[in-house]
Structures are given as structure tokens and as C-alpha cells.
Amino acid sequence: MKDQTDIPALMAEIGRRARAAAAELAFAAPEAKARALNAAADAVWSHRTDIVEANAQDMDYGRDKGLSDAMMDRLLLTEDRIKSICDGLRAIAAQDDPVGQVMAEWDRPSGLHIRRVRTPLGVVGVIYESRPNVTADAGALCLKAGNAVILRGGSESFHSSTAIHACLVEGLRAAGLPEDAIQLVPTRDRAAVSEMLAMTGFIDVIVPRGGKGLVGLVQREARVPVFAHLEGIVHVYLDKEADPVKALKVVMNAKTRRTGICGAAECLLIHREALDTVGQGVIRALLDAGVEVRGDGTLQAISGVRQATESDWGCEYLDMKIAAKVVDSIDDAIAHIRRYGSQHTDCIVTEDQDAADRFMTRLDSAILMHNASTQFADGGEFGMGAEIGIATGKMHARGPVGAEQLTSFKYLVTGDGTVRP
Amino acid sequence: MKDQTDIPALMAEIGRRARAAAAELAFAAPEAKARALNAAADAVWSHRTDIVEANAQDMDYGRDKGLSDAMMDRLLLTEDRIKSICDGLRAIAAQDDPVGQVMAEWDRPSGLHIRRVRTPLGVVGVIYESRPNVTADAGALCLKAGNAVILRGGSESFHSSTAIHACLVEGLRAAGLPEDAIQLVPTRDRAAVSEMLAMTGFIDVIVPRGGKGLVGLVQREARVPVFAHLEGIVHVYLDKEADPVKALKVVMNAKTRRTGICGAAECLLIHREALDTVGQGVIRALLDAGVEVRGDGTLQAISGVRQATESDWGCEYLDMKIAAKVVDSIDDAIAHIRRYGSQHTDCIVTEDQDAADRFMTRLDSAILMHNASTQFADGGEFGMGAEIGIATGKMHARGPVGAEQLTSFKYLVTGDGTVRP
Numbered sequence: 001m002k003d004q005t006d007i008p009a010l011m012a013e014i015g016r017r018a019r020a021a022a023a024e025l026a027f028a029a030p031e032a033k034a035r036a037l038n039a040a041a042d043a044v045w046s047h048r049t050d051i052v053e054a055n056a057q058d059m060d061y062g063r064d065k066g067l068s069d070a071m072m073d074r075l076l077l078t079e080d081r082i083k084s085i086c087d088g089l090r091a092i093a094a095q096d097d098p099v100g101q102v103m104a105e106w107d108r109p110s111g112l113h114i115r116r117v118r119t120p121l122g123v124v125g126v127i128y129e130s131r132p133n134v135t136a137d138a139g140a141l142c143l144k145a146g147n148a149v150i151l152r153g154g155s156e157s158f159h160s161s162t163a164i165h166a167c168l169v170e171g172l173r174a175a176g177l178p179e180d181a182i183q184l185v186p187t188r189d190r191a192a193v194s195e196m197l198a199m200t201g202f203i204d205v206i207v208p209r210g211g212k213g214l215v216g217l218v219q220r221e222a223r224v225p226v227f228a229h230l231e232g233i234v235h236v237y238l239d240k241e242a243d244p245v246k247a248l249k250v251v252m253n254a255k256t257r258r259t260g261i262c263g264a265a266e267c268l269l270i271h272r273e274a275l276d277t278v279g280q281g282v283i284r285a286l287l288d289a290g291v292e293v294r295g296d297g298t299l300q301a302i303s304g305v306r307q308a309t310e311s312d313w314g315c316e317y318l319d320m321k322i323a324a325k326v327v328d329s330i331d332d333a334i335a336h337i338r339r340y341g342s343q344h345t346d347c348i349v350t351e352d353q354d355a356a357d358r359f360m361t362r363l364d365s366a367i368l369m370h371n372a373s374t375q376f377a378d379g380g381e382f383g384m385g386a387e388i389g390i391a392t393g394k395m396h397a398r399g400p401v402g403a404e405q406l407t408s409f410k411y412l413v414t415g416d417g418t419v420r421p
Numbered sequence: 422m423k424d425q426t427d428i429p430a431l432m433a434e435i436g437r438r439a440r441a442a443a444a445e446l447a448f449a450a451p452e453a454k455a456r457a458l459n460a461a462a463d464a465v466w467s468h469r470t471d472i473v474e475a476n477a478q479d480m481d482y483g484r485d486k487g488l489s490d491a492m493m494d495r496l497l498l499t500e501d502r503i504k505s506i507c508d509g510l511r512a513i514a515a516q517d518d519p520v521g522q523v524m525a526e527w528d529r530p531s532g533l534h535i536r537r538v539r540t541p542l543g544v545v546g547v548i549y550e551s552r553p554n555v556t557a558d559a560g561a562l563c564l565k566a567g568n569a570v571i572l573r574g575g576s577e578s579f580h581s582s583t584a585i586h587a588c589l590v591e592g593l594r595a596a597g598l599p600e601d602a603i604q605l606v607p608t609r610d611r612a613a614v615s616e617m618l619a620m621t622g623f624i625d626v627i628v629p630r631g632g633k634g635l636v637g638l639v640q641r642e643a644r645v646p647v648f649a650h651l652e653g654i655v656h657v658y659l660d661k662e663a664d665p666v667k668a669l670k671v672v673m674n675a676k677t678r679r680t681g682i683c684g685a686a687e688c689l690l691i692h693r694e695a696l697d698t699v700g701q702g703v704i705r706a707l708l709d710a711g712v713e714v715r716g717d718g719t720l721q722a723i724s725g726v727r728q729a730t731e732s733d734w735g736c737e738y739l740d741m742k743i744a745a746k747v748v749d750s751i752d753d754a755i756a757h758i759r760r761y762g763s764q765h766t767d768c769i770v771t772e773d774q775d776a777a778d779r780f781m782t783r784l785d786s787a788i789l790m791h792n793a794s795t796q797f798a799d800g801g802e803f804g805m806g807a808e809i810g811i812a813t814g815k816m817h818a819r820g821p822v823g824a825e826q827l828t829s830f831k832y833l834v835t836g837d838g839t840v841r842p
Contacts, residue, residue: 023759026783026785027782027783106804108803110797110802112802114803119815121815121816122785200640204816205816225646243838246838249838249840250836250838250839252840253840253841254840338444356835364447364540365831366832367831369836370833370835370836371835372834372838372839372840373836373840373841375841376531376839376841381529381531381841382535382832383527383529383535394829395542395625395817395829396817398832409819410786410820411803413788413793414777414791414792415790415791415792415793415794415797416793417666417667417792418792418797419670419671419794420794420796420802
């Protein structure tokens with residue numbers, strides 16, 4: 001291993017190795033990749049005690065650093081959670097291999113036969129924060145798609161990630177695949193992140209998973225293409241034709257099922273004409289469930305609703321809080337979402353198909369829901385298997401990013417001495 | 422119009438207008454977009470005299486600047502070429518509209534119905550060089566895909582592009598679409614290009630079409646995502662099982678049909694065991710056709726072959742020249758292409774299916790040909806209609822980039838008060 005204080009040299013070495021591994025992985029047999037993932041699951045399970053011990057070191061570090069309870073909970077690994085990691089690895093192993101899939105094929109009058117087939121992207125860089133399970137999920141999904149991956153976990157989860165990574169490498173070795181297919185940056189030095197963002201010669205795409213600090217850094221410094229993963233400023237709009245029962249079910253689930261996930265609702269928009277018939281009941285139920293409702297002027301009439309301020313619009317609480325506002329029309333709702341949303345997931349509750357169509361046509365969120373809870377914004381719920389995150393950008397990948405979205409494609413053209421006139 | 426010496430202010434104004442137009446275009450009726458393109462074709466044809474006059478100003482400027490004959494030829498607009506521009510506009514008008522197309526749909530056990538539908542990318546920035554017809558092609562393709570576009574043509578074609586752009590705006594007006602849907606940067610100041618490359622708030626993707634100078638600038642400065650269009654360092658490999666007749670037809674067409682296009686062959690690789698049976702005849706034919714052949718040591722035995730130097734490998738001649746080299750195996754050919762190619766288009770000539778599979782699996786060019794001329798690397802020949810170029814990157818778009826590749830997608834999810842357990 002190189003001198004770890006010379007970060008540019010260290011990262012260039014990691015990049016070179018990743019590139020070399022990617023060239024091999026691009027045509028690795030699907031069975032070998034599946035074998036590596038199953039062997040990695042075996043390794044994680046048999047090393048679970050070591051992993052828990054490594055995690056204890058991280059928990060000590062986190063306590064010294066004064067991490068919040070929520071952060072500490074994300075960091076924690078228990079035997080149950082390690083079991084989930086193993087299950088995740090095996091599930092990805094069992095998925096269809098996307099590489100080489102024929103996406104389309106057609107014949108041309110010239111006599112050519114054209115196939116468009118999936119290929120790996122090459123080298124993926126994943127920059128994430130406290131959750132150590134991302135090490136396994138991201139490593140496995142990238143491998144499944146035939147990519148080499150450079151993982152850069154949060155400094156809080158350093159020991160846990162290192163222990164999990166060792167198991168992934170054990171899996172690669174067992175399957176005869178290059179060990180450099182999944183590399184973990186072996187330093188907590190933050191300069192490594194800046195280096196990754198600029199490694200255009202070695203990394204094909206960066207997947208950032210983290211809070212505003214990381215997103216901002218990526219936006220400022222990235223020279224490598226990025227799959228944007230912004231926050232989920234999720235809106236639910238109750239249309240004037242909203243069904244009261246569906247509205248209640250959807251809003252309560254969207255807000256309270258789990259408040260800490262990116263598909264949790266953060267803002268409720270209510271059509272003025274649905275306020276008495278639907279809105280009041282929904283807000284009452286939210287308050288009764290212990291949700292803090294921050295409403296605009298009109299909603300102050302409902303007892304228990306707090307006054308919203310400008311900073312509540314577009315706020316991602318990830319907590320038992322919701323902003324709420326009365327709008328005069330569906331177009332006002334659309335305008336509000338365009339201004340304050342993050343193009344992640346937004347929902348309309350209505351029985352009016354025209355209104356639903358208008359909402360879904362005029363908004364350009366990665367996921368638009370009609371009469372369904374926004375908490376369904378998840379690769380597993382979409383039937384895609386595991387996901388590396390929910391992309392909010394428009395380029396290449398969008399919505400839940402699974403193995404298939406971690407691929408590119410090429411055209412294979414077959415002739416018989418065919419020439420162009 | 423803003424003060425044109427304050428480039429940042431000018432470009433921000435153009436960006437704001439494009440963003441506003443894009444929000445309207447995203448749900449413009451397919452018929453309106455088609456009507457705008459047909460009306461633009463009518464306008465181009467009825468203003469053909471003005472366009473030719475504007476072009477004459479550019480030709481004078483080009484002569485003063487000492488442009489090469491090839492560059493002057495690219496710049497020139499004749500009535501015939503203007504007719505082609507009109508035909509191109511009408512062909513794009515007649516294509517299927519990609520926006521709103523359902524790419525996939527499926528049901529989930531939860532009761533959700535999920536549709537993945539095409540959406541526009543938003544605002545596209547096109548930076549190009551001397552060919553004034555790109556103004557019409559790029560403007561039309563972006564409009565078809567529901568994108569607003571900011572066009573920045575070469576300074577040589579400034580007057581021609583301005584005249585063509587006026588006709589596109591006439592078409593937009595006739596169809597009741599926002600005139601800001603297709604904007605042309607109204608200054609030759611190069612600072613406008615740097616500004617575009619950094620306008621992350623206003624431009625979703627940059628499509629650069631030009632030579633090494635532009636590609637280098639884009640690589641250094643772009644903060645906006647880019648559809649990479651590198652040069653076409655196109656290789657043809659004659660395998661040891663190459664059929665002599667197919668080899669001759671394919672190589673002659675790939676090199677000499679048109680030498681100035683990006684799909685023209687630039688390097689010939691010959692398996693040692695096919696040298697006497699296939700290679701010699703092909704090289705003889707190239708020499709007889711007036712192609713300068715720059716060969717490695719072994720090929721010096723053939724009279725008329727010049728000595729290649731290191732700079733010939735990976736060179737894009739775009740001329741009646743070709744580099745040629747003898748290799749010991751298909752893997753040597755693959756290694757050579759990996760090292761010197763540009764992942765644009767590469768070809769194998771062989772009767773051995775295993776060799777063809779190996780070549781097509783192990784190389785990752787955007788287009789791989791088997792027994793077919795590399796001059797087929799073209800959106801029209803692929804059946805995609807017009808193209809804005811051939812992308813050599815791996816992100817989002819690859820190979821010929823037509824209207825469909827200028828789109829993104831979103832997920833539309835329908836339930837019936839469906840909530841997540």
C-alpha cells in the first residue's frame with residue numbers, strides 16, 4: 001500500500017487498479033459474479049463477531065464525536081442487521097445479470113442487423129456517510145452490473161466498512177474475480193473525496209449518498225459525471241376531487257410510516273374547496289398521531305396547527321413534522337412544487353383523472369404518485385431489487401438506481417460484407 | 422437585447438428564457454412541434470436567397486481568416502444544401518414524438534401500476550463549429566424531444582446560422598410555441614462558450630460538436646453534464662478467418678467512400694496469418710485507389726507502403742490516409758484498439774463467429790461492426806432519423822444521438838389509496 005499521506009498518489013493507484021479490474025469484469029461470467037456475492041454473504045455471516053467488534057469501535061468514535069441518536073442508530077450494526085446485509089447480498093446474487101442483455105434489435109434495409117446490448121459503465125465511485133451497510137449494497141450492485149467500484153464511506157463507519165469490505169474481497173477471491181473489483185478507500189482523510197470527484201481518467205460516474213454537505217461539495221467540485229441524489233422534498237397534494245378515505249390513508253402513511261426515509265412526505269398542499277371536506281380531517285389525524293403541523297394563515301383556524309414560516313416550504317424534516325398550505329387550484333399546487341420541490345417524489349390524491357394527468361404531465365419529478373403513498377419510492381417496491389439510491393437528476397439514471405441503471409449500452413452491428421452506397 | 426459585452430448577464434438572460442420555454446415545451450402537443458418544424462422548413466426555403474447572401478458574408482470572412490478548403494466546403498451553403506436542410510426539418514417533423522412514450526409498465530403485488538415514460542431533458546446547450554446546417558438539425562431535434570435549446574455556432578458561420586435561426590423562430594411562432602425554445606447566442610465572443618459550460622442552473626446537458634480544441638475546452642471547463650463526442654479513431658481488424666472478398670469490400674468502403682466523416686476507417690489491423698491471403702490484396706487496392714498507407718515494419722515489404730511512426734497510431738486523418746499494422750492474434754488487435762481507439766466505431770472482418778463474439782464482448786466501443794463497413798455509423802443508417810452526433814461517452818446517450826436520446830424519463834405510479842405496510 002502506498003504512503004497514505006500522499007492522497008493523490010494513493011487515489012491514482014486505486015484508480016489504476018479499478019480500471020484494470022473493470023476491463024476484466026466487463027466480460028466476467030454471470031455465474032462468477034453471483035458466486036462472488038454468495039461467497040461474500042457467507043463471509044459476512046461467518047465474520048459477524050468481528051464485524052460487530054469493528055462496529056463497536058465506530059460507535060465509541062461516534063459517541064466521542066457527539067453524533068445524534070439518529071446518526072448513532074444508522075451507524076449501529078447488530079446481528080439482525082448483519083443478517084439483512086447477507087440477505088441483500090444473496091438477493092442481488094439471485095437477480096438477472098444485466099450485462100449483455102439485448103435491449104432492442106432490428107434489421108435494416110441495408111442488410112445490417114443491429115443489436116443494442118447492455119454493458120457496464122466501467123468504474124463507479126460511491127461516496128457515502130454513516131450507514132455501513134451501504135458498503136455491501138453498493139459494492140454488490142456495482143459488481144452485478146460488471147463495474148469496478150471505489151467505495152468511500154463516512155469516517156464514522158470506517159472500521160465497520162473495512163470489516164465488511166474484507167468479506168466482499170473474500171467473495172471475489174472465492175469466485176476467481178479480481179480483488180480490485182471492489183476497493184475501499186483506506187483513509188479517513190477528506191482529501192480523498194475531492195480527489196475522487198476529479199478523477200475523470202479513472203472514474204466514470206460518482207454516486208453520492210449523503211446530506212447537504214456532501215451534495216454541496218459534489219456540486220462544487222465534481223469533474224466526473226454524477227448521479228445526483230438530492231434530498232426528498234416530497235409533496236402530497238389533496239385535489240378538490242380527493243376521496244377523503246384515500247387521502248387520509250395516503251397522507252398518514254406517507255408522513256408517519258417511517259419519517260427518516262427520503263420518500264417521507266414533508267409538505268401537504270390542500271385545494272381550498274377540499275379543505276372542509278378532506279383537509280381538516282387529515283390535519284386532525286396528523287395532529288392526533290403526534291405530527292407537528294406547520295400551516296399557512298388559513299390553517300391557523302385549526303387548533304394545534306403552528307404558524308409556518310418561509311423556511312418551512314421546501315424543508316426536509318425527516319421527522320414527525322409537516323408543512324401544510326392551502327392552494328386555490330391544481331396549477332398553484334404545481335407551481336409550489338416546481339418552486340420548492342426536489343424532483344424526487346410527489347403525489348396527487350384525486351378521483352379526477354384529468355387532474356391526475358395534468359399533475360403527472362406538468363411536473364417532472366423522478367416519481368409521481370396518484371392515490372398512492374410516497375413511501376413506495378423504493379427500488380424494492382418498484383420490483384427492481386436492491387437500489388444504490390434514488391436519483392433526482394435527469395441524466396442516465398433516475399428514480400431508484402439498481403444494477404440495471406448502473407449499466408451503459410453499445411451497438412453490435414452484423415453484416416455480410418455489407419457496404420454503404 | 423442586453424448589452425452584448427456583458428457576456429455573463431447576456432447568457433444568464435438567455436438561460437432564464439430557455440428554462441421558461443422548456444417548462445412550456447415539456448407538455449407541448451406533438452402536432453404543435455411538428456407544425457413548427459414544417460413551418461420552419463417552409464421559412465428556410467422561402468428565405469433561401471437571404472440565407473445564401475448571409476452565407477456569402479461568412480465565406481468572405483472565412484477566406485480572410487485563411488480557412489482550409491475542407492473548412493470552406495463545410496461552411497458553404499448552396500440552394501441544394503438548403504434543400505437538404507428543409508428535407509431534414511420535414512423528416513424530423515414526421516418522426517414519432519418521443520415525449521410521453523411509455524418505455525415500460527408493470528403491476529406490483531402492492532396493487533401499484535408503474536409506468537416509465539419519456540420526458541424531455543430540459544435545456545440543451547449545443548456548441549458547434551463551422552457547418553451552419555447544424556443550426557437547423559440540432560434545433561429541430563431538441564424541439565422534437567421537448568427541450569429548449571441554446572445554440573452556439575462557430576464564429577465562421579455566424580451570419581448563416583443567424584439567418585437559419587430566424588427561420589426556426591418563424592416556425593415556432595407559426596405553431597404558437599415559445600420563441601425562446603430555440604435561441605442562438607448572438608455574439609461571436611468566445612467567453613459565451615465558457616459561460617455555457619458553467620451554467621448548471623440553466624442548462625441540463627451540453628452537446629459539443631467540433632474538433633480537438635473544443636473537446637479539450639469542454640473537458641477542462643464543463644460543469645454541466647456533457648454528451649462526449651470524441652473523434653472517430655476507427656479500426657478495421659482483418660481476422661485470420663477473414664473472407665478476402667468481404668475484407669476488400671468493407672475496407673475500401675470504410676476508408677474511401679467519404680474520408681471526412683467520423684465513421685471513416687483510420688487504422689487497419691491484419692492478423693499475421695491473413696497477411697498473404699487477405700491483407701496484401703487489401704493494401705494493394707488501397708494504394709491503387711490513391712490511399713496513402715502508413716505501415717509497420719512487416720508491411721514495408723509491400724511496395725508503396727510508407728513507414729508508420731508512433732503518431733500514426735490513434736490518428737484521425739479524415740483524409741486519404743490509413744495506418745496499417747500486423748498483429749499476432751485477435752487479443753493483440755483488441756489491445757491495440759483499447760490503447761489507441763476512441764470508443765467510437767470499430768470493426769472485425771471474420772467468418773469465425775467465436776472471434777466475432779470475442780471482439781464484440783471485449784471491446785466497448787459505442788458501435789462494433791462485424792463484416793460491415795464502419796461508414797454505417799450514422800443515425801439515419803441505424804433507422805433513428807436525424808442525429809445530433811455520435812456520442813462516445815458511456816453516460817445517458819451513446820452512439821447516434823437522435824431525438825429519443827435527447828430525452829430522460831420519469832415514473833408514473835398509480836394506486837387506489839394504496840399504502841406501504
